[in-house]
Amino acid sequence: MKNHDSAFAASPEPLLDLAALRADTPGCEAVIHFNNAGCGLTARPVLQAMLDHLHLEAAIGGYEASAARAGEIADFHAAIAELVNARPDNIAFAGSATHAYTKALSAIDFRPGEVVLTTRNDFISNQIAFLALRRRHGVRIVHAPDHPDGSGVDVDAMAVLMRAHRPRLVAVTHVPTNSGLVQPVAEIGRHCRELDLLYLVDACQSVGQYPIDVEEIGCDLLTATCRKFLRGPRGSGFLYVSDRALAAGLEPLYIDMHGARWVAPGHYRAVGTAARFEEWEFPYATVLGCAAAVRYALRVGLEPVAQRTPALAARLRRQLADVPGVRTLDRGPAPAALVTFAIERWEAEPFKAAMDARGINSALSYREFAQFDFADKEVEWCLRLSPHYYNTEDEVDAVAGAVAELVGSAW
Numbered sequence: 064m065k066n067h068d069s070a071f072a073a074s075p076e077p078l079l080d081l082a083a084l085r086a087d088t089p090g091c092e093a094v095i096h097f098n099n100a101g102c103g104l105t106a107r108p109v110l111q112a113m114l115d116h117l118h119l120e121a122a123i124g125g126y127e128a129s130a131a132r133a134g135e136i137a138d139f140h141a142a143i144a145e146l147v148n149a150r151p152d153n154i155a156f157a158g159s160a161t162h163a164y165t166k167a168l169s170a171i172d173f174r175p176g177e178v179v180l181t182t183r184n185d186f187i188s189n190q191i192a193f194l195a196l197r198r199r200h201g202v203r204i205v206h207a208p209d210h211p212d213g214s215g216v217d218v219d220a221m222a223v224l225m226r227a228h229r230p231r232l233v234a235v236t237h238v239p240t241n242s243g244l245v246q247p248v249a250e251i252g253r254h255c256r257e258l259d260l261l262y263l264v265d266a267c268q269s270v271g272q273y274p275i276d277v278e279e280i281g282c283d284l285l286t287a288t289c290r291k292f293l294r295g296p297r298g299s300g301f302l303y304v305s306d307r308a309l310a311a312g313l314e315p316l317y318i319d320m321h322g323a324r325w326v327a328p329g330h331y332r333a334v335g336t337a338a339r340f341e342e343w344e345f346p347y348a349t350v351l352g353c354a355a356a357v358r359y360a361l362r363v364g365l366e367p368v369a370q371r372t373p374a375l376a377a378r379l380r381r382q383l384a385d386v387p388g389v390r391t392l393d394r395g396p397a398p399a400a401l402v403t404f405a406i407e408r409w410e411a412e413p414f415k416a417a418m419d420a421r422g423i424n425s426a427l428s429y430r431e432f433a434q435f436d437f438a439d440k441e442v443e444w445c446l447r448l449s450p451h452y453y454n455t456e457d458e459v460d461a462v463a464g465a466v467a468e469l470v471g472s473a474w
């Protein structure tokens with residue numbers, strides 16, 4: 064990492080030196096990347112960490128390369144732990160946020176009639192997983208209502224549901240994929256701790272965008288990807304498992320020789336750490352890329368990132384709100400850097416293609432991604448623009464201008 068740390072060479076202070084950070088990000092030269100909620104642009108040290116390892120594997124052999132880099136590989140767990148205020152033993156690598164999430168769900172031996180309490184804005188794949196659990200195990204899915212003021216889930220109503228149902232699992236997505244809503248995960252966590260309820264948080268869109276503290280949130284399990292606002296490689300994510308959950312013996316349904324010892328022909332014993340949620344085989348170049356990405360994010364500083372990134376999004380949202388034919392959709396008092404809006408007189412794919420043609424990366428969300436939220440908002444699709452700290456105010460203005468021009472051209 065140190066060898067490639069060009070953005071920080073001049074100053075050890077965690078300042079946002081935009082010019083240096085952009086120089087560290089090759090993609091900034093090619094595109095206006097407003098799809099960080101899909102996948103952030105990789106910084107040079109991250110790319111280099113991965114390339115170095117692939118070269119080493121080719122040169123000396125895959126097993127030998129991972130043995131040679133054991134220290135740096137172990138830093139994956141240490142870096143993520145530092146990022147979320149946990150210990151390395153609480154962290155498991157996963158191939159994606161969904162991989163981490165389903166592994167976590169598999170650790171709960173749901174009985175028929177037990178309740179999963181969640182929100183109307185939880186991520187599509189999580190909702191599908193709950194439905195699959197209902198089909199297979201007869202669990203009941205309860206969706207807490209949203210607060211009438213549009214600030215997200217109604218925490219008081221959710222607490223009433225917790226008391227009424229004593230759910231086997233409380234599951235909340237911190238920032239959904241389909242809007243900039245930020246759910247009050249720490250407030251919900253306080254109720255879970257008071258009632259001793261198992262609490263799973265999907266922090267896929269918030270990790271790397273805000274400081275995340277698992278102690279403050281009070282969760283037992285937390286999942287995320289490394290590729291979005293953390294700017295790590297694709298095909299990576301992690302699961303945080305609290306000491307409480309580890310001590311309670313939570314282990315995934317399918318546990319392998321990395322997660323358990325085969326201590327006698329008829330017995331296995333899960334390891335004591337969150338490694339019980341991992342598998343023996345790792346994509347080591349990716350793991351090293353993730354470690355480099357997390358170290359990079361920590362060097363940039365999550366506090367300045369959390370100030371700048373949603374502020375860039377707010378600037379964009381303000382400009383889009385003034386464009387006739389555009390309806391901005393994000394709710395809540397302080398939305399995250401996911402700017403979503405509906406567009407009149409355009410179909411989804413042609414609009415995105417027109418943005419692509421202008422060198423602006425964006426993403427589409429469809430009704431299927433957010434059955435409750437998009438029904439409430441009466442939209443079938445929307446465009447999502449998600450800037451990150453390395454984007455500039457000029458880019459924001461250019462993107463808003465491009466949207467206005469395209470929308471205007473259809474009138």
Ligand SMILES: Cc1ncc(COP(=O)(O)O)c(C=O)c1O
Nearest residue numbers: 159160161186238239240267288
């Ligand atoms: C809120 C949220 N949770 C989970 C996921 C799934 O992440 P992955 O694709 O790494 O499984 C996403 C992906 O967009 C997401 O936005």
